[in-house]
Amino acid sequence: MKDRALSTLGLWVVVGLVIWVGGFFSVAEQAAFGLLALLVGAAQYEFHQLAARIPGVPRPRPSGIVAGFVLLFALFFLANERARANTALTLGALLFGLHLLALLRRPGEVPALLRRFPTLYGFAYIPFMLASLVAIARMEDGQLLSRQPIGLYYVIWVVVATKFTDVGGLLIGVPFGRHKIAPSISPAKSWEGCAGGLAFSAAASALFAWICVGPLGLPFMTPAKAALMALPLALLSIPSDLAESVFKRLAGAKDSGATIPGIGGALDLIDSLVLTAPTALVLLSYGLDWAKRA
Template identity: 25%
Template sequence: MFITRLISGVIVLAIAVAAMLLGGNILFAFVALISMIGLFELYRASGIEKKGPAIAGYIGALLYEMLLWAAVSEGELMAAAVGTLLIMAVYVFSFPKYKVNEIFCAVAGLAYVVVLMSFIYKVRMLNDGLYIIPLIFICAWGNDTCAYCVGMLIGKHKMFPRLSPKKSVEGFIGGIAGAVLLGLIYGRIFGTHLISLSVPMRDCAIIAGVGALIAVVGDLAASAIKRDTGIKDYGRLIPGHGGILDRFDSILFTAPVVYILAVCLGA
């Protein structure tokens, strides 16, 4: 099991890194693909993946991706609005076929998966985006790794025993501290390439720390959804890891945070 998890994790990381380095249409296609798969996984977890609200959600997601790629001014906002209207239209014209929780899940899926995931592409499109985008993964996976190590070594106090029994307060603190340290190191090494940031080392540390904090929320949010829907994993696409949402749950939250902070700190 460990070997399978390790190999599949390395493959996913290699694909993600290659897409980030190439950028442009390659990265866009990668982000669009995992967004659509993630949306399907969320809808399947809620039992609506083949129902009318989900179909409308898929159409809204495709429209969002098209306008994002075309760089239409305020296109993504318009696409999200159209997707929501389509889902509500299905609700109204088929009433009372679908329950309100199915409708809200279909709408939330657009924001939670498609919109948040698109910030990976948006970060790459920033000035210095090639060097800013790794911060997304430092925030998420760096924090997760450091939290795991610290938690295994000295973790004693459970943070959210009902939601995530293995997470400890010590691991949480260690994960944030580790991410900040990784951010500092990253800023020190690549600072000359991060000319859009005011003070690269400081700004990278801030982005990593805040991003790591939000990454924990992203991880717990995905766990909460799985517990509410009674599933262990979102899918089996990535052997040993589960589905796209199992591997990118915290990325969904760190990507927009990195984008917002990079823009604000570079102002």
């Protein structure tokens, strides 16, 4: 747990430095996008390695990783088409998200889609689902009082709401977890940890919104609204994490990689965002209109 805590702290420091230094040179959004693209590419590569170890699954082709980068860069730079892109991302993510949820009901069965189309599967699972973060970063015109793009702070809120669910689940679930959620997939996950994750996610989201509403000038998101919108993200981060556990069990692997001490690989780091990123895109697309009226 010590290694995990130190790695988590270090990662938040890296994210903060990337945004702060990028903001100093007026390229915060570009710097954050570069970090996201790097993580997505690394996670997709790790998934390819996992898939190649699953019996009956052909090795995915590198072209899938290239296609993932093309998608992310297209969404980032072709802002004029973002309305259509958001609709396509939402519908596609809904379908693939339902597939991932269904996967949890048969954790020992290799999905037919993965066996037949491993490259496309890896593309859909990682860059397509996480492309919603790019759409969120580009969805709001205007600037904060700190001259940072507004959408970037919405992305940070999504990450805070999602990852602090992991923190709460770990801190509460390890000492108090008695009732397991899915023991055949992830024996460590418990309903007590789930409750702790929800509480930590809501509290961290409210704190982040309070900080941004004040000195940073983030509009339309009060602490109460941020905490409320964090709850569905916290809930979905759990099956999102479990889905990756299914793939690791099918491949006979404990972690997706060994890049980050105490955490594993890039895929282990961002797995919980696979379902929360597209959900956040929907919440922010419609929730901001509600927040403006409320």
